[in-house]
Amino acid sequence: MAQNFDLVIIGAGAAGLMCAATAGYQGRSVLVIDHANKAGKKILMSGGGRCNFTNLNSTPVNFFSQNPSFCISALKRYTPQDFLELVDRHGIQHVEKAAGQLFCGGSDSSSAKEILNMLLTECEWAGAEIRLQAKVDSLEKQGDSILLKISSGASNETISTGKLVVACGGLSIPTMGATGFGYEIARQFGLEVVETSAALVPFVLTSQWKDRLTPLAGVSADVEVSLGKGHYREPMLITHRGLSGPAMLQISSWWKPGDALTTNLLPGIDVANMFIALRDEQPKTQISSWLSEKLSKRLAQAIVEWEGLGDSTFAEFSNDRFHSLQKALSAWQIKPAGTEGWRTAEVTMGGVSTANISQQNFEVKGLPQLAFIGEVLDVTGELGGHNFQWAWASAVACGLAC
Numbered sequence: 001m002a003q004n005f006d007l008v009i010i011g012a013g014a015a016g017l018m019c020a021a022t023a024g025y026q027g028r029s030v031l032v033i034d035h036a037n038k039a040g041k042k043i044l045m046s047g048g049g050r051c052n053f054t055n056l057n058s059t060p061v062n063f064f065s066q067n068p069s070f071c072i073s074a075l076k077r078y079t080p081q082d083f084l085e086l087v088d089r090h091g092i093q094h095v096e097k098a099a100g101q102l103f104c105g106g107s108d109s110s111s112a113k114e115i116l117n118m119l120l121t122e123c124e125w126a127g128a129e130i131r132l133q134a135k136v137d138s139l140e141k142q143g144d145s146i147l148l149k150i151s152s153g154a155s156n157e158t159i160s161t162g163k164l165v166v167a168c169g170g171l172s173i174p175t176m177g178a179t180g181f182g183y184e185i186a187r188q189f190g191l192e193v194v195e196t197s198a199a200l201v202p203f204v205l206t207s208q209w210k211d212r213l214t215p216l217a218g219v220s221a222d223v224e225v226s227l228g229k230g231h232y233r234e235p236m237l238i239t240h241r242g243l244s245g246p247a248m249l250q251i252s253s254w255w256k257p258g259d260a261l262t263t264n265l266l267p268g269i270d271v272a273n274m275f276i277a278l279r280d281e282q283p284k285t286q287i288s289s290w291l292s293e294k295l296s297k298r299l300a301q302a303i304v305e306w307e308g309l310g311d312s313t314f315a316e317f318s319n320d321r322f323h324s325l326q327k328a329l330s331a332w333q334i335k336p337a338g339t340e341g342w343r344t345a346e347v348t349m350g351g352v353s354t355a356n357i358s359q360q361n362f363e364v365k366g367l368p369q370l371a372f373i374g375e376v377l378d379v380t381g382e383l384g385g386h387n388f389q390w391a392w393a394s395a396v397a398c399g400l401a402c
Contacts, residue, residue: 093105
């Protein structure tokens with residue numbers, strides 16, 4: 001005999017747990033299943049263990065999708081302030097580290113565990129059951145229900161549900177248990193899956209640039225990086241593998257193989273006019289000394305070597321050489337060899353197409369027994385808490401409709 005639940009959710013991550021609690025409070029019998037041995041693993045590692053759980057400034061413009069308007073309804077119905085009220089009710093301290101970016105904080109013990117424990121507590125209060133280390137072996141539509149066969153260790157069972165919610169995320173960070181299972185379910189029921197790629201991910205470099213930059217590993221700089229319509233002013237970090245930091249993670253969502261990044265190492269400075277002024281006012285100043293005041297000494301020295309500046313003063317520099325240096329500082333072009341891929345990507349770009357998903361309740365159109373929420377969908381946020389806000393908003397919209 002199959003065990004019956006009103007709602008079965010595949011995935012005990014941010015979206016899955018939030019949906020389970022929301023539906024449980026509606027009086028629904030809810031089962032969450034996950035193949036991992038712990039719930040919310042990505043929650044625990046997010047934000048360096050502090051969990052950037054939302055962004056107060058999150059709006060639809062902070063998301064990528066082939067259907068940009070899809071996320072509008074859910075984000076309007078469940079706002080960052082709504083989630084913050086839940087956090088406050090559980091007494092979780094938080095800090096705003098950058099504009100709108102809220103992290104667990106306020107004490108040495110405050111961490112991402114508090115967000116996960118809050119979600120697990122909400123699920124417990126709502127009566128939602130969570131089964132870990134449970135694998136879905138098969139699923140099929142049977143009448144008005146969906147029948148799942150799951151295995152856990154040596155035991156096997158059949159579960160019937162009036163609605164199956166797929167909340168098992170994307171392909172990012174496979175060591176945390178990420179798989180493409182959600183996409184397999186979508187394809188099984190005839191849904192399109194938009195091509196996926198690693199997003200919010202560091203870049204790796206060609207051998208030429210890697211040789212140049214490896215000695216600078218650990219150096220950071222506030223930069224402006226742009227590619228197409230993407231433009232971000234954030235810190236950049238040089239690593240022994242390539243380029244990372246918020247600026248590079250953000251622009252990675254715009255990057256395609258073969259694209260070149262344009263980086264301004266001195267944002268907010270009109271380098272061309274400053275050079276002209278310095279040549280008139282401080283002609284004997286060494287350019288290397290000036291650079292060391294504007295950038296870290298290691299990065300400044302590297303540029304001196306790359307540009308062959310030596311001990312040159314401003315008075316000794318021709319207009320052509322000024323132009324070359326200006327380009328190196330204000331429009332540094334670098335073509336990455338690739339990204340670090342799924343291993344370190346924070347999220348997945350692409351996913352289950354929203355073309356046949358209701359933006360009101362996240363059900364598959366014409367198949368109300370099946371719904372998709374969170375990262376598995378073709379909705380991807382920028383860095384800074386937006387992806388968590390999407391998880392909460394899509395989960396609540398779906399859970400309230402169950």
